[in-house]
Amino acid sequence: MKKILTRILMAGIGLIIIGCSEKQEIAQAQTLINGAGSSFDNPAFMMWKDAYAKTEKGVQINYQSVGSGAGIKQLVSQTVDFGASDAPMSDEAMAKAPGKILHIPVVAGAVVVTYNLPGNLKLKFDDATLAGIYLGEITKWNDPKIASLNPGVALPDTSVIVVHRSDGSGTTFIFTDYLSAVSHDWASKVGKSTSVNWPAGVGGKGNEGVAGQVKQLPGAIGYVELAYAVQNKLPVSELKNAAGKFVAPSPESVSKAMDTATIPDDFRFSMVNAPGEGSYPIAGASWVLLYQKQADAKTGKMLVNFLKWCVSEGQKMSPQLDYAALPDSVQQRELKLLETVTY
């Protein structure tokens, strides 16, 4: 009995060793490309790397969703091949990098306002009301400013509990970018950044933390990514855009915002409060960051090919994840910019 078991064990170990060595051979033939950064576009990268691997067998993409700040740090210290950030790098940050960094927008998404009120209400907000709520100036749900935007809706006499992000995040950057653009008070008192000193409210960690707290606290209001709200069936409000129309968040309304936004040649832009009738006001892009002069020619070429694929073919898959596809004009301009990468 013992002898038989020993023989089976040896055979098993042998098979495992053979299997492992085979895998190693396959792995050695592939080039590994490392990226790190924002969690906003993590779902996109997960989907794209699997789809790309089916068309290009020789390359393996590895993406770590560690946050925009960590992604930028790793790119500057050259431990990854590309970074991903929800906010464009500032001039000072770019000056510190060892080479010129290109910004390539790859996804565009919306930040939606969700709330917890009884009665399945559909609410509308505008820029002044949102700023007032988040500054802590509007404290009750039946405040005349909210009521005037929502005629006929039975707003209760409960306190507004503001929920924001406690961790640094690209979602916060887009949201505070919008509030700074529409409210002088906000711009002077708070400002825009991935993490700010909130005048009011409680913080939740991650989109899931904000959603959890909004769900648990009656009378709460919070902001989350569109993808998150849709998948968790959270109530979503319509917002008044710069043209005065109330728009619901969707990949289409984000695309319309991107169409009308002014996008400079280096692609460091903000698309909040975009003009245009169908634009959703709180929308933003997420960028891939890479060096214009790639250190390694082979990896560099494969990275550029991957990014070219992401901004053209990959965009067809974006709506599945509730991102907006980049408009054609933007795609063409990005492909041209990727041509300028040297090796």
Added chain:
Amino acid sequence: MKTEVAPAPVLPAPVSTGARSGSRWMDRLFRLLCLAGALAVGVLLALVLWQLLKGSRLSLHEFGWKFFTGRIWNPVTEQFGALPFVFGTLISSLIALLIAVPLGVGTAIYLTDLAPMRLRQPLTSLIEMLAAVPSVVWGLWGLFVLMPILRATFYPLLQKWFGFLPLFQGPIYGIGLLTAGVILAIMTLPIITSISREVLRSVPNLQREAAYALGATRWEVTRIAVLSYARRGLFGAAVLGLGRAIGETMAVTMVIGNTPFIGASLFHPASTLASGIANEFTEATGDIYLSSLFELGLVLLGVTILVNILAQIMVRAFTTAETRRVA
């Protein structure tokens, strides 16, 4: 009575034969390894301290002492102050101790003196299972189960009966210092109970028997003979529990509200050192911001060490030479 003791046998002097020096070499190696293990703890602590100091050099230089008294945490204007985080840490840990120590020591007394023999082991295992629950799970349970219950029933009662105290005034959010304190209490309960149980078990039975012989009631026996004898050990249990409560991150960050706050209302959301670092570290852009987060870590280490030192001083002040023998 004289007892004859045989004289100790005289051993031959150690000779450097192969076998004898071989075992001495192994003895020395063993001692060296044990010494290395013991020193490793000190070295590790020193390395952690050095890394924290290195990382926070920029903000130490920039803010100096104002960091420890500053109340504003503003990443946009790059003004950072640690006081709200220290406040949140100390208050939530204090609430946790106030709840967990009486409960834990009481449970330990029950398990050692009062419980029927058959129940002791199952109950002990049950309490130790509380320690096996991961921190994140406590946070989720606290946010989705405990907080709504407390918010709907217990907190309004507290406000009704004790609303004259500024501690229980102010709007009831649900998440906040008090909820965080309750969750921390549940998490430190197993540590305090199991250590207290060990300490109480090591009180010699002679003490109890002597008290009974003098006519003490059950409670008096426990109070006079057992608790006062075990005072130092119970204190140690409380300090260990406090150490866990101060450093707890995930569970606290889900139920405390993450808002820098200093004030009297226990219902208000606040922020702790550990949860502040965990929230903001990965996305921190900007050198001063990162450096300030390192300095928060330094403050956390400092608070932990300070609390331990204070506890040691209090133990020495309140115990006599005899009771120091326990634990």
